[in-house]
Amino acid sequence: MHRGGARGPRGSLGGRLIGTRTAWTTVCDGEFFCPGCGGDRNYQRRTGRRRFVFLGVPLLARGEAGPVVECAACQDHFGLDTLDHPTTVRLSTMLRDAVHTVVIAVLTTGGTTSRAALDAAVATLHGAGFDDCTEERLTALVDALAADTSSTDVPDCVPGLAIELHEALGPLTPHLAPAGREALLLQGARIALADGPYTPAERDVLATAGCALTIDPDDVARLLVAATRTPS
Numbered sequence: 001m002h003r004g005g006a007r008g009p010r011g012s013l014g015g016r017l018i019g020t021r022t023a024w025t026t027v028c029d030g031e032f033f034c035p036g037c038g039g040d041r042n043y044q045r046r047t048g049r050r051r052f053v054f055l056g057v058p059l060l061a062r063g064e065a066g067p068v069v070e071c072a073a074c075q076d077h078f079g080l081d082t083l084d085h086p087t088t089v090r091l092s093t094m095l096r097d098a099v100h101t102v103v104i105a106v107l108t109t110g111g112t113t114s115r116a117a118l119d120a121a122v123a124t125l126h127g128a129g130f131d132d133c134t135e136e137r138l139t140a141l142v143d144a145l146a147a148d149t150s151s152t153d154v155p156d157c158v159p160g161l162a163i164e165l166h167e168a169l170g171p172l173t174p175h176l177a178p179a180g181r182e183a184l185l186l187q188g189a190r191i192a193l194a195d196g197p198y199t200p201a202e203r204d205v206l207a208t209a210g211c212a213l214t215i216d217p218d219d220v221a222r223l224l225v226a227a228t229r230t231p232s
């Protein structure tokens with residue numbers, strides 16, 4: 001794409017002095033991931049008015065242009081759908097939160113009573129960037145969640161977990177490659193396996209996570225078996 005200015009099929013102002021000029025107006029700005037120069041950049045959302053130009057003089061109005069998203073760095077123009085993609089900063093936050101939610105979900109099935117599961121959970125959270133995570137904090141958090149769930153007279157905590165998992169994973173999933181979605185599920189599976197074979201509750205949680213990650217149920221089953229053969 002090109003910067004706004006004189007251009008058109010019939011020549012530019014620098015050439016035959018005939019063409020279409022677009023005057024751009026900034027509507028708002030923000031930060032986005034620029035698909036042109038490949039990074040988090042500032043953008044301006046702009047609309048334009050096209051005018052036919054003859055001998056450098058704007059003449060007839062030729063209608064509206066845009067709206068477009070203009071990158072402050074490379075100054076290319078993109079469609080508004082570009083703003084649907086999260087910035088890399090936002091994406092990494094979503095990914096961290098997703099790992100956290102999956103880990104907590106697996107632990108709420110009873111994992112805090114197992115030293116091995118807690119160790120695996122803390123290691124996974126450290127790997128995801130939660131540097132200040134400790135076994136004590138994790139246990140306290142899971143216990144608080146369990147107490148919270150039981151106080152709402154819900155005998156089974158899985159429906160609440162399902163909502164949590166879908167909320168944390170749903171917005172992230174469209175931006176992850178299949179391997180990235182599978183990696184998230186496998187992180188949960190390895191914590192579940194740290195203290196022995198999957199329990200029915202762990203299988204339920206992992207199946208729900210797989211569903212939220214839009215992984216086919218058959219693939220979830222295959223991945224859960226694969227995780228038993230390839231310990232982290």
Ligand SMILES: [Zn+2]
Pocket residue numbers: 034035036037038041071072073074075076
């Ligand atoms: Zn750019």
